Amino acid sequence: MFFISRALRSALTLWAILTIVFFATRLTGDPTGFLMPPEMPEAQRIELRAKLGLNDDIATQYLRYGEALLRGDFGQSFFSKRPVVELFMERVPNTLLLTVPAFVLSVAIGLCGGLWAALRHNSLFDRSLTTATVVMQAIPNFVVGIATILIFSLSLRLLPSGGMGTWKHFILPVITLALATCANTAHLVRTCMLEVLAQDYMRYARSKGLSPAVVVLKHGLRNAILPVLTIMGLQFGGLVAGAVVTESVFAWPGAGRLVIDAVMKRDFALLQFGILVFSAAIIFANLLVDVAYGLLDPRIRER
């Protein structure tokens, strides 16, 4: 039941997002400028607008769109003339190929780094990590991306500069994507772990004569991971957003670039669906987090 109400609310959220995007795009943009070269005369543009159904008043357009949605038709791209669902389904796996390993990597690095820093609170490692996290968060993704290309690809000739293909193609974009969020995760794990370390149950666990590993991993991490988990849902959103930029840098044919293109060219149907997909993904990620939270934290379960 919890899920039904959650799902309803999510659906409502998505509808709201869709509506806002719908009106915002249509009130401010005209895709025909992007559909034809600048050299085309104005009459052609008007003809094209009519063809795309953009000359009707916006309420009519909205109703038409809503009606199509009810039929499960999300429209087609102005540019490729293909159903947007199809376009996205082609791209989403690519984005997942990038974001999922990046997410795993980021969590792994973040977890280990944060844990170690917390355990060695105020050590050199801890201080460097804290500084590094702030610095990492400060350097834009694309700078990291291009810099890694120049270093590993141009100078060292170790890795390809972009595109998909072999496993080597994954390394740079995944690392680029992971770096930004792993700094965040590490910082968070550190903070949470420090808090947990100060808890009575940690001392109590030690007073039972348990080994340090058991104390830290079983009693500490299991508690520290909980707040981290909540943030991880949000991190996923950040990752998706980061993917938009990273995909552009590494010529990665993912959904992020599709959406950027859609924004830039006012490809309405594509943009609407894109934002829908991203939002749904993030909402879903947060839902997963909630479920995981429930599984990991018995205190939540009964509520």
Next chain:
Amino acid sequence: MKQSELLRVENLRTYFYSQGRTVRAVEDVSFSVQQGSTVCLVGESGSGKSATAFSILNLIPKSMGRVVAGKVLYGGEDLLRISQRRQRTILGNEIAMIFQEPAAALNPVCTVGEQIAEVLRTHKQCSAREARRQAKAMLDRVGIPDAQRRLDDYPHQLSGGMRQRAMIAIALSCRPKLLIADEPTTALDATVQSQILGLLHELQADTGMALLFITHDLSVVAEIADRVLVMYAGRIVEEGDVMQIFDDPWMPYTRGLLKARPGLHSGDGSSRRLSAVPGDPPDLANLSIGCSFRPRCCHAAADCAYRPPDLETVRGHSVRCMHWRQIVEAAGEPEAVL
């Protein structure tokens, strides 16, 4: 009655460091615990009772403070200087501790069963199944109804009293020689408190373990103690047999405490006013040189401010006050509190 010494604490000194201040939480504390006896450590909040307990087990987090000096002799070994590995074989096994707040001390994400079994598996090398069986037996033992089901409950699913009993079950599962109980009944209702006290007493009689019982409640002390240590501002200010403390308190602080208690059968008629100990507990980060009770002491004299009083022992009854003789004489026998 011949008793042998189980634990001996010598000149223990523990400081906390926070926000650039040094909190002298435990200052030169010495005492010993005999096998099978009950020693009560009394003192108001912040007087360093818990700090003493944690120092004994070497559980002061490095990030917060240090055991600065002292020895904790247990079976000829100094618990503060033995290896970590050796320490772990003693903690939870030969010396167990019950924490002040069971709600905070039990790990919220592990079941009670897990938390009991964990100790058994660590110290007694039981199989998982055996540990679980023993865990259930322990829960039964401490009087938790429906123990089998409760094994799989999480701490938050238990009532306060049950949580405290679960802690006791954990502490007793390896049959320790010494149990340090840090205010185990403070957070509990009167009826549950009496259940727990009864339980501890019973278990102690069964297993012959020694009990270091920390509390701020003198009536609890009256109920269970053999020997009493009164702590004030990080120091032991009075030590003696329970009868000595209750019948013939020497330290003005102890006297004040005893007098300040509302009696169930007192205070009818004219004045219901209690005789309060004036003032507030001291700040352990800013102690003056002299007697730390001086600001609240109605018998304070000028020389109390100059040097700290030493612990004076007469007939196994020690007191840290320079003027105790005069004070006791002047007051005569304290009126019996009934």
Next chain:
Amino acid sequence: MSIDIRVSEPIVGETEDKLVLAPPRRGRPPAARIISLSILFLMILLALAAPAITPHDISEQSLLSRLQPPVFAGGTDDHPLGTDHLGRDVFSRLLFATRTTLFIAFAGVFIGVVAGTLGGLISGTLGGWADQCLSAVVDAQAAVPTTLVALTAVALAGTHPLVLVLIIGFSDYYRYARIVRGQVVALQGRSFIEAARCSGASPWRIAMRHVLPNTFSPVVVLASLSFAEIVVLESSLSFLGVGVQPPNVSLGSLLGEARNYLISTPWLAIFPCVVIVMITVAAATIGDWLRASLDPRSRT
């Protein structure tokens, strides 16, 4: 491996009080704060004074002396940090860029904080339907990646710095709203709020006088982190071509311009990067410190 929370080290021999009484170093040393504070202060000062102190006009071009290296790499004194692809003075542009970026970040954070705090406060205080609606809006916004929101919004509404500021501020407010709302709800259970109700304080008064000040700490921390994120967001927008546009310059747009020159003239990118890092690190440090000093408990 020995682990921090574990035991204090075994004591070796007798202790010398002097050694022991000195508290061990804890937390960020104040030096970091002072440095951070002076960096940020200096940045703000430079930014404010930029029009007066820049050696060149930021759009003053010298097409014949383009892409000159900085002075330490063989450039001339006239352009201490070299020139860009139109022969404009990088140093001057850097100062102005810092000015724009600081403005966007400060104003963006300000809008976010004000809007978010108000929203969270209203939502948490009123509860019921108002809460449901506001939370739904906040959820909706949290569900769309900020970069995308900003990208879409900027693409649609234009790239004027003020528009940017508004968009950035409002694409960020939901986080404050969430935190504040959570804090408000948590505070409802605290007895000093009950005490205020008991003395007849109106819900509004409780919200403003009793609840609001208690939400400062988390908001300040978040704001200092957001500060960094906003700087990064702004430059990502520049990268995607919708950030601050000429003749305005921001650190992000400098980076965006410089990205095609990373191979031949990398310093064009390095300078703004360094400034961004300095600003954000300083902001984070100061945020940390502000939080500590806003808390009356830690005041002595």
Next chain:
Amino acid sequence: MNANISDIETPETGAVPITYGGKPLLEVDSLRVHLPLRNISPFRLKRSIKAVDGISFCIAPGEIVGVVGESGSGKTTLGRSLLRLVTPSSGRIRFKGTDLTALSSKEMYSFRRQMQMVFQDPYSSLNPRMTVAEIVGDPLSIHKAHLTTQARQVRIAELLSQVGISPAHGSRHPHAFSGGQRQRIAIARALATEPDFVVADEPVSALDVSVQAQIVNLLLDLKERHALTILFISHDLRVVSHIADRVIVMYLGKVVEIAPAEIFRNAPAHPYTEALVSALPVPHPSLRRARVVLKGEVPSAVTPPSGCVFRTRCSIASAECAKVTPDLRQVGAGHWIACIKR
């Protein structure tokens, strides 16, 4: 599904038990506070905790009435409902003859001045971000807005010194004070509007033994000097029996006994009160003895036992106790119990 049985069977007593010493200041009649529980599933019936379940009593002016009972027995909820901090589900609260339950929150405003509360935890009852003077001055600026800044300062200083805090410390934040001092500040805040009635919810439970007596004395002083009426809630029987004129014993949302303090101390009638008193640790080691130990756990307030709520732990309970819900009945002067066996 027997969740509602006790509801049906509890007769509306109507008559308010015992008026002790003249015209009551506060009359509580069949007060019920059922707090809704957040439901796991909407398919289940809406459940609620019967935190206070049909309580009637009254308080005379200048009286100190103690309320004792185990944790969760509804003491705090009772206190909060008297001040309309939580809305009663049914029943009436008459303060100086006005039915508070019928008032809108606007109309309640003028009564707020006359009724105040002191909370259990002195650490969370003071806003950490306000100075002590601000805390104490806050009710003044609500109810005495006409005061000049000057006059307000004077009043704040007065209040602080009344509770034994140096007015010079007014600019400090609460964290700079010890627990006992904080509790005194909280009392000063409660006194700021010169109330007639104060609910003191466990005001000494969180305090050190050595400081408890100070607060108790302060409250006694105030009662004497200002003819303050106090509802003193505590689980510490000793303190309650010491300070109170009459004691109300609660168990699982119900009153099981109301007795004058001496009777409560010396000859409690209800088996629960007996057990409570017996559970008290002895005051002196020489008095160690065997005791009546209550078995079992307090039942859930969501689904309380039928009939007498205490029967599950009562040593003298019989089958009848499960069927009959005992009413409060008078057994002596000002002494009422709810038990069919005694």
Next chain:
Amino acid sequence: QEDTRPPLTVGVNTVRANFDPGLALGNVDLPITYNMFDTLVARDFSKSKDRTSYELVPGLAESWKQIDDRTMEFSLRPDVHFHNGQPLTSADVKFTFDRILDPASDYVEARNLLKVIERIDAVDDLTVRITTKAPSPILLQLLAYHTSEIVPKAYFESVGESGFGQKPVGTGPFDFVKLQPDESIDLKANDSYFRGRPTISRLTFRSIPEVSARITALANGEVDIVNSIPPDQLKAVESLGCCKVRSVLMNHHFIQYNTYNPVMADVKLRQALNLAINRQLLVDALWDGKATLPHSAQYEAWGPELYDPNRPTPPFDPDRARQLLKESSYKGQPIFYVTHPVYYTNGVAVAEAVVQMWKAIGVNASVRVDEGWTQLTKDNPVLTARNSSDWVVPTDPAVTLYMTWSKDLWKDEAHFDELAEEGETTLDRRRRHDIYQKMIDLFEEEAPGTYLYRAPEFYGVRSGIQWLPNTEYTMDFRPDNIHFTK
């Protein structure tokens, strides 16, 4: 048997998602479609050394003859097959144009270009007849343009418009294999190509949007050729040691003034602005000296009959400009130069430079970057000037001049339009010469805009590959234009 021909990978800006030649007319599409499709009439760039002009030669049509002023008949080359094996017939040709000319279709841009065509008739299997609405001097040019690339009727109808865009089938040298939009498109050699067997086995276009990454990929050998190298990176590419830079002149970049704007309505102001621009400086500084200054709105490739080499290049005379400005009604009103953030190489840089030059003569100018700049209408108060570029192919003034300038920002265009319409329907060469020169005169006088330079496009090519670009964004990998030396 084993294919010993090397594969070739090309790094391009972007690989889009639709390759229907009627739609894929963007600069980024042409390099790809050009290698999959053919037109009836082909262009042969090899005759001109710098490949900025071409001759029209038989393509899919073996020969053609003028039937009357409005009709032309084309004989198709026999034995041409589409990639899917179907032979090319007149039905395909008819279908190709009919699909575009259908007023309900999406081919708005293509239809605008081909609007002169009235009818296509299939005379027999290998003969088609094209009837125009009026005599058209540029019909062959139009038929050689990308919009006129021939698609297979049967296949197109079976997969539909969007299906065709995804899996195009043509007659060209390379056969579509796989498309991964925004990543790459794979083509393989069409060994039965009617102009001969291609010299490369596979042709891959990889999307690499970042310049640095594109250069890196070239340096690494991940790709063999890249396009769109900014002039500032030429040295970086050359210094790699493994690559050469090839360049070719493309179209003109110009500035267009909004003469509807009350400020810009003053011709003296416009002339002053024109004179204030130091074009040579732009060319030297921003284009590495590789751009050229045009002789007004003319392309040499128009041929000697239409091109007048004696027209001067636009002069730079700041003093005269100041003078004119003083004489004009201009009173310091703001003048906005609107440009797209990335559309043109150096677009923003030039804008900033030009604005700087305008400021130097005392004009209150500033740059407005707006990625919706193509949509700005004449009544937009901000728009006073914007940059744009003209058409270099089809190489005829009818296209270059009329398509560029009879647009809506030039208020007094009536006479210009009349001339243009006449020029479009006049077959007489001398008359056309006069018409277009007249139009250029008009343009120069009225100054609705000004030409800046003819911009080059730079390609990086790994050594060992002999390949030349054309004056158009097409990249020609037909057998005669790509060879390997080793």
